[in-house]
Amino acid sequence: MAVKYVLKLYVTGETPRSQTVLKNLKEILDEDYKGVYSLKVIDVIKQPQLAEDDKILATPTLIKILPPPVARIIGDLSDREKVLLGLDFVAIR
Amino acid sequence: MQSKTKKGAVEKAFTGINGFDGILMGGVPKGRATLISGETGTGKTVILNEFIYRGITRFKENGVYVTFEEDERDIIKNVMGFGWNYASLIAQKKLAFVDAGAFQDVTVESGQNYDLSPLVERIKYAIKKVKAKRLVIDGLDNLFSRFQNKDAVRQTLYRIIAELKDLRVTVLMTAEKSGPEQALSRYGVEEFVADGVIELSLIKGQQQFLRRMFVIKLRGTCFRSGIVEFEITDHGLVVYPKIPIEKVAAKTDFQVRKRFGIKGLDDILGGGIPQGHMILFSGNTGTGKTMFGMHFLKQGIDDGENGVFVALEEPVEQVKKTALAHGWDFNRYEKEGSISFVSTNLIDISNDRLLYQIITAVESINAKRIVIDSVSTFLSETMSEEQVRQFLIQLSGYFKANGVTCIMNHIFPLSFAAERGQLLSSLSTTHMRLSSLTDGIVMLLFVERGQKVKKLINVLKLRGSNHSKEILSYEIEKGGIKMGVKYEE
Numbered sequence: 001m002a003v004k005y006v007l008k009l010y011v012t013g014e015t016p017r018s019q020t021v022l023k024n025l026k027e028i029l030d031e032d033y034k035g036v037y038s039l040k041v042i043d044v045i046k047q048p049q050l051a052e053d054d055k056i057l058a059t060p061t062l063i064k065i066l067p068p069p070v071a072r073i074i075g076d077l078s079d080r081e082k083v084l085l086g087l088d089f090v091a092i093r
Numbered sequence: 094m095q096s097k098t099k100k101g102a103v104e105k106a107f108t109g110i111n112g113f114d115g116i117l118m119g120g121v122p123k124g125r126a127t128l129i130s131g132e133t134g135t136g137k138t139v140i141l142n143e144f145i146y147r148g149i150t151r152f153k154e155n156g157v158y159v160t161f162e163e164d165e166r167d168i169i170k171n172v173m174g175f176g177w178n179y180a181s182l183i184a185q186k187k188l189a190f191v192d193a194g195a196f197q198d199v200t201v202e203s204g205q206n207y208d209l210s211p212l213v214e215r216i217k218y219a220i221k222k223v224k225a226k227r228l229v230i231d232g233l234d235n236l237f238s239r240f241q242n243k244d245a246v247r248q249t250l251y252r253i254i255a256e257l258k259d260l261r262v263t264v265l266m267t268a269e270k271s272g273p274e275q276a277l278s279r280y281g282v283e284e285f286v287a288d289g290v291i292e293l294s295l296i297k298g299q300q301q302f303l304r305r306m307f308v309i310k311l312r313g314t315c316f317r318s319g320i321v322e323f324e325i326t327d328h329g330l331v332v333y334p335k336i337p338i339e340k341v342a343a344k345t346d347f348q349v350r351k352r353f354g355i356k357g358l359d360d361i362l363g364g365g366i367p368q369g370h371m372i373l374f375s376g377n378t379g380t381g382k383t384m385f386g387m388h389f390l391k392q393g394i395d396d397g398e399n400g401v402f403v404a405l406e407e408p409v410e411q412v413k414k415t416a417l418a419h420g421w422d423f424n425r426y427e428k429e430g431s432i433s434f435v436s437t438n439l440i441d442i443s444n445d446r447l448l449y450q451i452i453t454a455v456e457s458i459n460a461k462r463i464v465i466d467s468v469s470t471f472l473s474e475t476m477s478e479e480q481v482r483q484f485l486i487q488l489s490g491y492f493k494a495n496g497v498t499c500i501m502n503h504i505f506p507l508s509f510a511a512e513r514g515q516l517l518s519s520l521s522t523t524h525m526r527l528s529s530l531t532d533g534i535v536m537l538l539f540v541e542r543g544q545k546v547k548k549l550i551n552v553l554k555l556r557g558s559n560h561s562k563e564i565l566s567y568e569i570e571k572g573g574i575k576m577g578v579k580y581e582e
Contacts, residue, residue, distance in 0.1 A: 012210040020206075044211045048218035055196055056211040058240065063198075072196075074240075075204035082203035 005037035005087065006066040010051060012044050012059040017076060021060040024077040032084070062086070103288075103312065106154075106227075106263045109147025110140065112323070112332030112449075116308060118315050122288045125312070126254050126264035131293030136304055136325055137267040140293075141229040142168070143329045144265050146177045149187045154226035157219045157262075159191040162232035175329055189219040195239065205242045209249035213256055220260055228257060230266035254286040288312040298441030306332060322445035333445035344496030345369030347558055351462060351498045353385065354392035357576030361552055361561035366500070366533065369493045370556065371485075373468075373527055375505040376537025380548060381569045382502040383412070384419075385535075386464035388573055389500050391421050393462040394431045400462040401454045403435045405470040406502075412466075419573050433458050442476050444484045451488065455497060463492070467502035468527070485530050503527065505536075532556040549580055 009025060011018035022041065029037055044051040044059060054063060062073040064087055073086035105120035114120050121127040121144075129137045145156040160168060168190075169179040182188040193212060220228065230253075236246045257264055266287070290309040295302045304323050308316045323332040350365030359365050366372050374382045383406065390400035402423075404412050412434070416423040426432035433454045437447050455463060471481045485501075492499050533555040540547050548567050552560045566577035 010211065012208075012214065017206060044214045048214050051211045052191065052215050052218065055192060055194075056215075057193055057236075058207045058209050058245070059211050060207060061211075069199060071199040071201070074200065074202045074207055076206035078204035078206065080203075082201050086199070086201045086203070 003036060003038050004067060005033055005064065007037055007039045008054070008063045008065065009039060009041045010044055010054070010056045010059050010061045010063070011041065014043070018043075018060070020078075021062075021076045025062065025083075028077070028080060028083055033087070106148075107152060108140075108144050109151045110143050110330050110332065112321075112334050113140075113330065115334035116306070116316060116321055116332060117311065121263060121265065122312060123263050124258065124261045125288040126257065126266060126286060127289035127291065127311075128266055128268055128287035129291050129293065130268045130270055132270045132295070135293035135295055136323070136330070137269075137293060138162070138231055139325055139330060141231055141265055141267060142172050142175070142177065145188065145227060145229055146172070146175075146179075146182075146329075148227040149182055154263075155187045155223040156227040156229070157189050157191060157216065157223065157225040159193060159216055159219075159228065159230045160232065161193045161230070161235040164194045165190040165192045175327065186223050189223045189225070191215050191219050193236075195235070202241055205245075207242065208245050209236070209240075210252075212249060213253055216253065217256065217260070220262060225262055228262045228264045230264065232269070233266055234268055251286060301438075301441050303441060303443050322443045324443075324446070333443070333449045345493050346496070351389070351398075352392050352396065353388045354395065355385075355388055355574050355576060357565065357567075358550070358574070361550075361563065361565065362555065363558050363560045366498050367555075367558060368498055369496045370532035371489045371492060371499040371501060371530070372533040372535060372555075373501050373503050373531040374535050374537065375503045377505060377539060380537035380539065381567075381574060382504075382537060383407075383415070383466050384569055384574055385537075386466055386500050386502060387412075387416050387419070387421060387423075390423075390432060390462055390464055391416075394426055398461040399431045399433070399458045400464070401433050401435060401451065401458070401460045403451060403463065403465040405437065405439060406466050409434045409436050419571065430458050433460065439470060442471060444471070444476050444480055448484060448487060452491060455495070461497055463497055463499045465499065465501045467504055469502075469504040482530070485527070489530060501531065533560075547580070550576075 009022070011021065025039075029039070042050050044056060058074050060074070060076060062077065062083070064071045064073070071086045073083055075082075077083050103125070104123040105117070106123040107114050107120040108117070129140055131137050141158075145158055148154040148156050158168065163171070172179055179188060183190070191212075216228070219225070233250060236249075237243060240246050254264070289311040292307045292309055294305045294307070296305055304325070305320050306323050307320045321333055323330055346368040349368040350359075350363070351368060352359045352365040353362075374385055376382055386402065390402060393400045402412065413423045423432055427434065435447075435450050435454045437443075437450065451463070454460070468481065468485065471484065472478065476484070489499070491497075534553040536551045536553050538549045538551070540549055548569070549564050550567050551564045552562070564580045566580045568575050568577060
């Protein structure tokens with residue numbers, strides 16, 4: 001199956017919160033998006049320029065680059081419904 | 094770049110903004126945060142921009158601009174209007190932006206467990222990138238409306254300021270006031286973290302807005318208190334600092350008299366006006382107050398003293414024409430640098446600017462005489478009685494300290510009122526509490542006698558010196574004022 005969802009997850013440092021969000025995200029992805037996503041995890045302390053380019057203000061932030069439109073999901077992703085809403089948000093024409 | 098301070102005290106960093114460092118007595122606290130608070134349109138962002146620009150170009154202190162309002166491109170475009178080329182500074186790695194403006198992307202929050210640490214990291218990264226010494230933050234409070242977790246925002250703000258302190262950068266940030274009587278900032282965070290707070294406001298005049306500035310605190314350092322005015326010009330801000338009141342009247346001298354060159358008048362003044370004194374010429378319109386002033390300046394030039402004419406009653410050109418009609422070429426004197434004119438927008442007088450203009454004019458030609466025609470014009474929408482008084486106190490303090498002798502005209506609306514034997518019946522020079530400010534008062538009066546209007550003059554008060562108590566008549570003729578005989582009923 002081809003990759004349909006291109007995702008970036010921004011975190012700050014290797015903290016318990018970073019681990020929690022990654023765990024929450026993996027659960028959702030493995031359940032509903034298996035095989036159709038690519039995920040890049042970025043630590044803003046190590047790569048601040050990327051955070052600048054993407055104008056990241058808060059962590060954790062999950063950015064859905066594809067499919068359009070670009071969407072940002074802020075928080076530890078513990079609210080599964082909100083994550084799904086963000087990932088499958090479709091632009092209203 | 095820092096100004097001189099006592100060892101161990103809070104150091105200051107010059108802002109480089111015209112006049113601003115004057116009221117801050119050397120600048121903003123170095124390595125600390127100062128808050129600029131004010132409503133929309135009060136000029137907060139201009140101060141930030143000039144602080145950054147002057148820092149880089151004048152003090153070799155690189156800067157970081159954090160914006161929560163306009164985006165980088167708009168800011169670069171806006172400051173071109175002042176002739177400040179940000180694009181070039183960015184290319185030279187002297188300026189970096191942290192663009193934290195609102196983004197268009199769809200945003201949802203999933204859980205409240207987040208913080209704004211990327212903002213801190215981005216700012217630190219930008220500081221490192223250009224080795225910044227200065228940092229400005231515009232519109233921080235916008236964060237509150239963008240995130241649901243207000244605690245996270247609040248904590249982040251405290252953290253940003255704390256970390257910036259460790260980095261020894263000098264910070265200027267803005268907070269938007271929602272109304273004139275409201276708190277300094279909407280969420281009450283910024284003023285807590287700031288070591289200095291400066292409030293900006295707009296005052297409605299008849300034709301234009303006047304901008305005012307007020308330093309509320311500047312932790313650990315001195316500043317000049319009081320509201321001052323400022324303008325935004327096409328090359329940045331100009332702040333008009335209050336002139337410190339001189340307690341010592343160093344250069345007044347009763348022995349040195351400044352003549353008018355009007356035969357008879359100098360005599361009743363005991364030789365002329367004592368050096369450094371401020372004399373009020375009070376009279377109705379048409380009594381020749383302006384003429385007395387012209388005489389005073391003309392005689393000064395003949396005696397080798399330069400003079401300043403503050404023309405608030407009529408346009409400068411008209412004053413010159415009148416003078417010329419009497420044979421005095423003020424145009425030539427101006428070209429030769431022996432006379433200087435000051436004029437201002439009469440409808441919305443900005444007292445601090447006028448004070449600044451007057452003192453600049455006096456200093457530019459080292460004037461020893463000055464005529465203010467007239468102080469009655471001062472009272473207006475933008476200048477209350479108390480402000481007029483303060484203005485005159487400052488002015489007279491400056492004149493005395495510098496030995497400048499001043500004639501101040503004052504329209505005294507009493508005409509044809511004098512009853513026989515009661516020429517000076519209803520004096521009310523105190524209505525602007527002017528009399529205690531002045532060293533002398535000369536009264537000019539119309540009186541109707543024998544179906545003619547006569548002009549009379551009397552020296553009512555001349556502090557610390559002998560003068561004639563007589564009432565003399567005078568006429569305005571071609572060539573100037575001619576004193577007449579003692580007036581007897």
